Amino acid sequence: MELWQRQLGVCITSPEEIGARFGIDAAPLIPVARRYPLQITTHYLSLIEQPGDPLWRQCIPDPRELMDDQQPDPLNEEELSPVPGLIHRYPDRVVWLVSNHCAMYCRFCMRKRQVGCPTQGGGGSGAIDDAIHYIAQTGAIRDVILSGGDPLLLDDDVLGEILGRLKAIPHVEMIRIGTRVPVTLPERVTTRLCRLLKRFHPLYVNTHFNHPREIAPLSVRACARLADAGIPLGNQTVLLRGINDDPAVMKLLMQRLLAIRVRPYYIHQMDLVQGTGHFRTPVGKGLEIMAALRGHTSGLATPYYVIDSPGGKGKVPLLPDCAERHGRMWLLRNFRGESIEYAECDLS
Ligand SMILES: *Cc1c(COP(=O)(O)O)cnc(C)c1O
Numbered sequence: 001m002e003l004w005q006r007q008l009g010v011c012i013t014s015p016e017e018i019g020a021r022f023g024i025d026a027a028p029l030i031p032v033a034r035r036y037p038l039q040i041t042t043h044y045l046s047l048i049e050q051p052g053d054p055l056w057r058q059c060i061p062d063p064r065e066l067m068d069d070q071q072p073d074p075l076n077e078e079e080l081s082p083v084p085g086l087i088h089r090y091p092d093r094v095v096w097l098v099s100n101h102c103a104m105y106c107r108f109c110m111r112k113r114q115v116g117c118p119t120q121g122g123g124g125s126g127a128i129d130d131a132i133h134y135i136a137q138t139g140a141i142r143d144v145i146l147s148g149g150d151p152l153l154l155d156d157d158v159l160g161e162i163l164g165r166l167k168a169i170p171h172v173e174m175i176r177i178g179t180r181v182p183v184t185l186p187e188r189v190t191t192r193l194c195r196l197l198k199r200f201h202p203l204y205v206n207t208h209f210n211h212p213r214e215i216a217p218l219s220v221r222a223c224a225r226l227a228d229a230g231i232p233l234g235n236q237t238v239l240l241r242g243i244n245d246d247p248a249v250m251k252l253l254m255q256r257l258l259a260i261r262v263r264p265y266y267i268h269q270m271d272l273v274q275g276t277g278h279f280r281t282p283v284g285k286g287l288e289i290m291a292a293l294r295g296h297t298s299g300l301a302t303p304y305y306v307i308d309s310p311g312g313k314g315k316v317p318l319l320p321d322c323a324e325r326h327g328r329m330w331l332l333r334n335f336r337g338e339s340i341e342y343a344e345c346d347l348s
């Protein structure tokens, strides 16, 4: 058994352990953890400084999770599944939920209806056969995104089998892996894993840091190993109330990510998923954050701010107002808020 597997075995999974460690009353957390599983790695737990801080809020159950009447699956993922575990929304790329487990269960997870539940998701080799068959039969798919749950919770053997079978399909040009283990279980990023992943280029990894304090030394090492294996690293952040809904925090996060060779890719508006209402921010907050990034720091530190539209209609990027048309004259607004006239040339 590898170190990371032993660490998975000693995760915190009961409210009582949290109560004992932080000296709080665990009783209100018990029904929440019964509905949505609780699991926190010792690494992530060690980063919490005090109850209620931005890391605490991401992983400790909150009674408000049970007081939210949104839909469990607002993005209609289940209806967009041609075979179990595949989500085929855009013509040329597909999301494949290869694992139903995560090192830590994030309280704001958009798939909280299914992650950590034993009955759902990728799993067994029959499901792998079906997904591979669909991808092989669908010539338009050139980009396969492994997600979950967390694909890197699979053993190296299973992951290697999946990657190998995808690589053998001629029209699959690239593979992406979405994973939070660099943040929650950085020990999972072993040199052996990196050697395995390297065999399947072009392979991209998108990870998921939400707060500058998550960029701990072990996470820095995990990202360095992946980058040294030639893997381009991106980051998806979820905009979360009380955690990172602050332009200064977000800017620091983006800058620190670039410093560890992780390129900010998306900031996600919280989906309208049941059990996550207390994390939601107004759309104006996201636009305010984008305005604080664009032009004020490296363009590389500026991701897209996206809303994943309800019903599975796709991601839509939002930008602060920065151009207004008056015939052939455009009024541009720069990062200082100055208005600049820009006359288009006559192209005829
Ligand atoms: C986000 C997403 C993708 C990937 O979108 P990109 O903009 O290419 O990163 C693909 N399929 C589904 C269902 C998605 O939600």
Ligand code: SF4
Residues within 6 Å of the ligand: 101, 102, 103, 104, 105, 106, 108, 109, 110, 111, 115, 148, 149, 150, 179, 180, 208
């Ligand atoms: S790691 Fe990702 S999939 Fe897993 S619980 Fe967190 S947000 Fe959800």
